Amino acid sequence: xxxxxxxxxxxxxxxxxxxxxxxxxxxxxxxxxxxxxxxxxxxxxxxxxxxxxxxxxxxxxxxxxxxxxxxxxxxxxxxxxxxxxxxxxxxxxxxxxxxxxxxxxxxxxxxxxxxxxxxxxxxxxxxxxxxxxxxxxxxxxxxxxxxxxxxxxxxxxxxxxxxxxxxxxxxxxxxxxxxxxxxxxxxxxxxxxxxxxxxxxxxxxxxxxxxxxxx
Amino acid sequence: xxxxxxxxxxxxxxxxxxxxxxxxxxxxxxxxxxxxxxxxxxxxxxxxxxxxxxxxxxxxxxxxxxxxxxxxxxxxxxxxxxxxxxxxxxxxxxxxxxxxxxxxxxxxxxxxxxxxxxxxxxxxxxxxxxxxxxxxxxxxxxxxxxxxxxxxxxxxxxxxxxxxxxxxxxxxxxxxxxxxxxxxxxxxxxxxxxxxxxxxxxxxxxxxxxxxxxxxxxxxxxxxxxxxxxxxxxxxxxxxxxxxxxxxxxxxxxxxxxxxxxxxxxxxxxxxxxxxxxxxxxxxxxxxxxxxxxxxxxxxxxxxxxxxxxxxxxxxxxxxxxxxxxxxxxxxxxxxxxxxxxxxxxxxxxxxxxxxxxxxxxxxxxxxxxxxxxxxxxxxxxxxxxxxxxxxxxxxxxxxxxxxxxxxxxxxxxxxxxxxxxxxxxxxxxxxxxxxxxxxxxxxxxxxxxxxxxxxxxxxxxxxxxxxxxxxxxxxxxxxxxxxxxxxxxxxxxxxxxxxxxxxxxxxxxxxxxxxxxxxxxxxxxxxxxxxxxxxxxxxxxxxxxx
Numbered sequence: 001x002x003x004x005x006x007x008x009x010x011x012x013x014x015x016x017x018x019x020x021x022x023x024x025x026x027x028x029x030x031x032x033x034x035x036x037x038x039x040x041x042x043x044x045x046x047x048x049x050x051x052x053x054x055x056x057x058x059x060x061x062x063x064x065x066x067x068x069x070x071x072x073x074x075x076x077x078x079x080x081x082x083x084x085x086x087x088x089x090x091x092x093x094x095x096x097x098x099x100x101x102x103x104x105x106x107x108x109x110x111x112x113x114x115x116x117x118x119x120x121x122x123x124x125x126x127x128x129x130x131x132x133x134x135x136x137x138x139x140x141x142x143x144x145x146x147x148x149x150x151x152x153x154x155x156x157x158x159x160x161x162x163x164x165x166x167x168x169x170x171x172x173x174x175x176x177x178x179x180x181x182x183x184x185x186x187x188x189x190x191x192x193x194x195x196x197x198x199x200x201x202x203x204x205x206x207x208x209x210x211x212x213x214x215x
Numbered sequence: 216x217x218x219x220x221x222x223x224x225x226x227x228x229x230x231x232x233x234x235x236x237x238x239x240x241x242x243x244x245x246x247x248x249x250x251x252x253x254x255x256x257x258x259x260x261x262x263x264x265x266x267x268x269x270x271x272x273x274x275x276x277x278x279x280x281x282x283x284x285x286x287x288x289x290x291x292x293x294x295x296x297x298x299x300x301x302x303x304x305x306x307x308x309x310x311x312x313x314x315x316x317x318x319x320x321x322x323x324x325x326x327x328x329x330x331x332x333x334x335x336x337x338x339x340x341x342x343x344x345x346x347x348x349x350x351x352x353x354x355x356x357x358x359x360x361x362x363x364x365x366x367x368x369x370x371x372x373x374x375x376x377x378x379x380x381x382x383x384x385x386x387x388x389x390x391x392x393x394x395x396x397x398x399x400x401x402x403x404x405x406x407x408x409x410x411x412x413x414x415x416x417x418x419x420x421x422x423x424x425x426x427x428x429x430x431x432x433x434x435x436x437x438x439x440x441x442x443x444x445x446x447x448x449x450x451x452x453x454x455x456x457x458x459x460x461x462x463x464x465x466x467x468x469x470x471x472x473x474x475x476x477x478x479x480x481x482x483x484x485x486x487x488x489x490x491x492x493x494x495x496x497x498x499x500x501x502x503x504x505x506x507x508x509x510x511x512x513x514x515x516x517x518x519x520x521x522x523x524x525x526x527x528x529x530x531x532x533x534x535x536x537x538x539x540x541x542x543x544x545x546x547x548x549x550x551x552x553x554x555x556x557x558x559x560x561x562x563x564x565x566x567x568x569x570x571x572x573x574x575x576x577x578x579x580x581x582x583x584x585x586x587x588x589x590x591x592x593x594x595x596x597x598x599x600x601x602x603x604x605x606x607x608x609x610x611x612x613x614x615x616x617x618x619x620x621x622x623x624x625x626x627x628x629x630x631x632x633x634x635x636x637x638x639x640x641x642x643x644x645x646x647x648x649x650x651x652x653x654x655x656x657x658x659x660x661x662x663x664x665x666x667x668x669x670x671x672x673x674x675x676x677x678x679x680x681x682x683x684x685x686x687x688x689x690x691x692x693x694x695x696x697x698x699x700x701x702x703x704x705x706x707x708x709x710x711x712x713x714x715x716x717x718x719x720x721x722x723x724x725x726x727x728x729x730x731x732x733x734x735x736x737x738x739x740x741x742x743x744x745x746x747x748x749x750x751x752x753x754x755x756x757x758x759x760x761x762x
Contacts, residue, residue, distance in 0.1 A: 036708055036722050043703030043722060048507040091747075096754040141514045150614060154719035158726045165733025169740040176744035180751070 001199045005215030006208060008110055009194040013073075016064050017191055023057040024167065026050075031164050054134055061127070076110050077120045084113040095180065105198040107208065118170075126166055133160035244419070245393070246368040246411060251437050254454035256407045257461055257488075267403040276398035279343040279379055280356035285402065287355055294355035296464040302341040303358065305329065307471050311588050316471045321591045324540060324607050324629030324685045325421040327643040331669035334377040335646035339416035346377035348669070360405070363412045367404035370396045371415065375646075410436055410446060413455040422569075425534035429578065429625035430691035434532020442532045443692050458491045467491040473688060475520065475587035475612070476620050493521040508702065520585075520620045524700040526689045528577045529625060535562065535574035541630040543680035545570035546657040553657075568645075568654040570630075580623030580689050582712055584612035589686070594639050594672050604628060604682035607640070614718035621715065625687040632659055636675035642666035 009017070030050040032038055041049070068074040086102040091114070094102070103112035111119065136143075136156045143149055181187040190196045195215045200208065208214045253260065266272055271285045287294055297303050305318035318329045318336070329336040330348075337345040342357045344350060351357060359378060361370045373381045381395040418424060418433050425432030437448040445453040459466040467474065468491035477492035480499040493501070499516060502509035515524075530536040545567060548554070553567030558574070565571050588611040592598060598605050607629075612619030633640050643653060644665035650656030651665040659678055667674045705712045706722030713723070 034706075034722055035725060036706075039703065039707070042701065043706050044508045044701065047511065047702065051507045096750050098754075141510075144514060144517060150718055154724070154726075157719065157721060158729055161725060162729050162733060165729070165736055168733075169736045172737065172740040172744060176747065179748070 001201050002205070003197050004200045004205065004208075005195050006107060006198050006200060007194045007213040007215065008105070008107075008196045008198070009191060011194070012063075012067055014191060014194055016060060016067070020057065020060060020064075023053045023060070024171070026053045027057070028164065028168055028171070035161060035164075051138065054138070058131065058135075061131070075108075077116050077123065079117050079120055080113050082113065084117070087112050087114040091177075091180075105196060107198065107200060107204050122170060126163060126170065129163040130160065130167060133157075133163060244415075245371045246415075248368065250366055250368045250409050250411045251448050251452065254409045254452050254457075256409075256454040256456040257459075258407070260407070266405050269403070272399065272402045274399055274402075276402065278382060279359055279361065279398070280354075282398050282402045283343075283356045283358055283360050286360045286405075293360065293464070294358040297341060297358045298352065298355075300464055301469060301471075302464075303352070305340065307469070309472050309589075311472060312590055314590060314593075316591055320593060322593050322607060322640045322642065324627055324631055324683045325427060325537075326645055327631060327641070328666060328670075330642060331644040331666045332646040332652075335375050337377045338372045338374045339420075340378045343378045361398070361401050362415060363408045364405040365401040365412065366406040366409065367397075367401050368411065369404075370398075370401040407454070408456055409454050417455075421537060425530060426537045427687070428691075429529040429536045429580075429687055430526060430531075430689045432530070432532060432534040432536070434534050435691065438532060440695055441698070442694075444695050445693060458496070460488050460491070462489045465489065470688065471589065473585070473587035473589065475585050475622065476618060493525075497521070518614075518620055520622045522688075522690045522693075523580075523582060523621050523623050525693050525696070526580065526623055526691070527694055527698055527700045528579050529623075529689050529692055530576045530578050531692050531694075533576070535576045536578065536625065537572050537627065538575045538578065538625070539571075539573035539628045540569065541571040542632060543570060543630045545653075546659075548657070553654075567657070578625065579711065581626045582621050582623055582715055583610060583686070584614055584616065584619045584715070585610050585622040585624075585688065586612040586616050586619035588612070592640055594634075594641060594667070594670065594674075596640075597638050600633070600635070600638055600679075600681055604684045605633075605640075607683050607685040610686045621712070623689040625689055627685045627687060629683045629685065630680045631683055632663060632678045633681045634663075634674045634677070635679035636677045641674055641678065642670045642672070644669065 026049060030041070030046040030053070033040060033046040034043065034050060083102065090099060090102050093099075101112075133156050137153075137160060140149075140153065143152065146152070178187045179185075205214065269289075271288050274281070274285065276282045276285070283294070301307055301317060306315070306320065307317035308315050320330075322328050326332065326336070333350075334346045341359050341362060342350075343359055344357060359372075361380075362372060371380060373379055380398070381393065384391045384395045385393040414431075414433065414436060417428070417431050418435065419426070420431070421427030425434075434442060435446055438446050440447040440450050445451050445457070451457075456466070459468045467489050474490070474492050477490065477494035478499070479487070479490075480494050481497070482488065482490070482495060487495075494516075500513045501516065501521065502512040512524075544565070547567055555563045555567075556565035558564045562574055563572065564574065589608050590596075590611070592605060592607050592609070610624075631640070632643065641663045644651055644662045645653040647655070647665075650658065651661040653659065653662035656662070660676070663674060663678055664676075700711065703722070704710050706720060707713075708723055710723065712720065
């Protein structure tokens with residue numbers, strides 16, 4: 001096992017991450033406006049941006065899901081309790097004592113157990129909640145004539161808002177945790193360049209070398 | 216027959232020729248200039264007859280009915296058609312509620328009622344001679360063709376003449392101050408009605424220019440595009456009949472039974488034409504682009520009347536409308552004589568005969584759910600005075616009502632007499648030749664007694680003043696689309712629809728507890744991050760390498 005510079009995030013993954021980040025920021029900003037928290041832009045313009053960004057994000061998700069399934073990358077998100085306690089202990093105690101991060105990134109396992117669990121929840125619970133409630137709102141025209149439409153609108157809008165709050169809370173924690181790497185900017189750099197340092201065994205190194213994934 | 220009616224029947228014909236001592240702001244005014252040519256009505260302009268060439272019209276007409284007889288010589292069915300309309304009967308039974316409405320029956324918060332005030336109010340009747348209850352509604356020559364069809368800009372009705380024009384000029388010191396219309400000239404000029412014809416009455420309702428409706432006043436005679444995109448004299452130049460399409464002198468568009476929603480939309484050739492709704496021309500998906508906002512606006516059509524966004528404010532043409540009329544302060548006299556107080560623009564804001572007014576221009580409407588049904592608080596309807604202000608014409612509709620949409624209203628408030636024992640509104644006798652008329656005698660007991668007697672209704676004899684409000688749906692003065700109400704003017708907590716309860720609206724409403732929990736969560740996340748980071752800094756960054 002040797003520490004090597006390995007391309008962990010492919011070009012698509014990085015594109016996916018950063019365009020998703022931009023779209024979600026735009027959605028949070030315009031969503032907050034539509035919700036009545038600010039009036040930086042005109043209501044109609046904020047609605048237009050919100051809907052356009054939501055459609056773009058959905059398209060992106062469709063591509064991302066396809067990518068995860070076809071490349072097998074979805075395996076990174078398989079949940080495990082193995083080592084979860086250690087990670088939690090590190091972030092609540094060890095990090096203040098200068099203890100090393102207990103997780104060793106490998107080519108087969110990019111995310112630590114806590115990270116994997118968080119992303120899994122994001123992808124399986126929060127994203128679908130926003131997606132389904134948002135689409136239901138977007139397609140209001142299809143059900144606005146139903147007798148339950150008025151109450152339904154309020155319920156769906158409330159679910160959408162609640163999910164948005166959770167997303168903002170996630171984003172804050174996500175951005176913060178990113179700064180806890182070796183250096184403050186290290187992990188962001190990885191998401192920009194795609195390369196990270198990790199333990200690689202010789203057999204893996206062969207394959208990675210063939211695929212041009214070694215730095 | 217009550218003595219009051221008997222008295223009036225004997226006295227009024229004799230006194231009709233005398234102009235009363237107090238003539239309020241005139242409802243009918245002589246035309247001030249030539250009529251706007253080329254207005255687009257219900258049919259394309261142009262015809263096959265020149266009325267100036269008809270021998271039957273080249274007469275020295277002595278009266279209105281003589282002109283009508285000449286008209287009927289060719290237009291044999293015209294009077295019979297008019298006689299079936301609200302313009303003639305002023306009597307209407309609402310099919311939805313069964314209530315008897317029409318000018319003859321309703322009470323409002325202006326001069327309250329027509330009956331007993333006929334020679335004055337009926338100067339806007341499409342007929343000649345409705346001076347009291349004896350008027351013959353079946354006589355074809357009593358129909359006034361000219362008030363709607365004169366295009367010479369010379370015909371007008373005497374404000375106190377029970378529908379007749381002046382037949383002799385008004386002279387003062389041997390000089391003609393007001394000439395009488397030339398009936399022959401008017402008869403030879405006839406054509407399809409223009410805004411001037413409809414406006415002669417509808418712009419002056421309530422006793423003066425713009426007083427009553429809010430979005431109907433003389434500024435619409437030759438408006439610019441900013442004031443009304445359809446009537447724009449240099450643009451579309453619509454006559455009223457372009458939308459209020461007539462068929463046998465009948466047309467759509469009555470406040471007694473309003474088309475608050477139209478689910479049929481734009482008719483194909485051969486389908487209904489006699490509908491005045493916006494949808495009947497613009498269709499059910501009026502916003503044409505594929506932008507997000509246009510698609511959304513087309514969904515709004517379900518719950519929002521077109522007027523709600525497209526009539527952003529009323530009384531926009533420089534003519535104020537009356538927003539409040541307080542009768543309780545009327546009757547003050549100076550040296551025994553009635554007087555007026557005017558504002559800095561010279562407009563009356565107090566008149567002894569009427570009380571205090573509040574005038575306003577560029578007024579933002581009030582918004583209410585409205586399904587088109589209006590009930591009038593006529594004398595047969597008892598109300599609870601503790602619930603003042605009493606709506607004179609309560610409107611129906613709610614968010615759950617599939618027939619209702621949000622409509623813009625001028626809400627006119629008032630303070631007017633009511634029967635304080637039986638708790639209902641009363642009919643007022645304000646205009647007339649005797650002291651029973653309030654404008655002459657300034658005595659409410661006599662005025663109410665005469666008004667109620669003319670309706671054949673009892674009253675307790677005791678009155679008081681009560682706060683009222685009246686709803687006037689706004690539908691004219693359609694602004695250019697750039698000036699339509701913007702999304703954010705309603706989708707906000709302090710917007711135009713702030714007080715309209717009972718439904719969820721994005722941007723205005725939210726589940727407060729979700730906001731509270733959500734914001735707390737965000738606060739916690741931020742505090743957690745800051746706290747964690749601070750601890751990291753405090754305990755030093757003693758990093759060990761992974762390897």
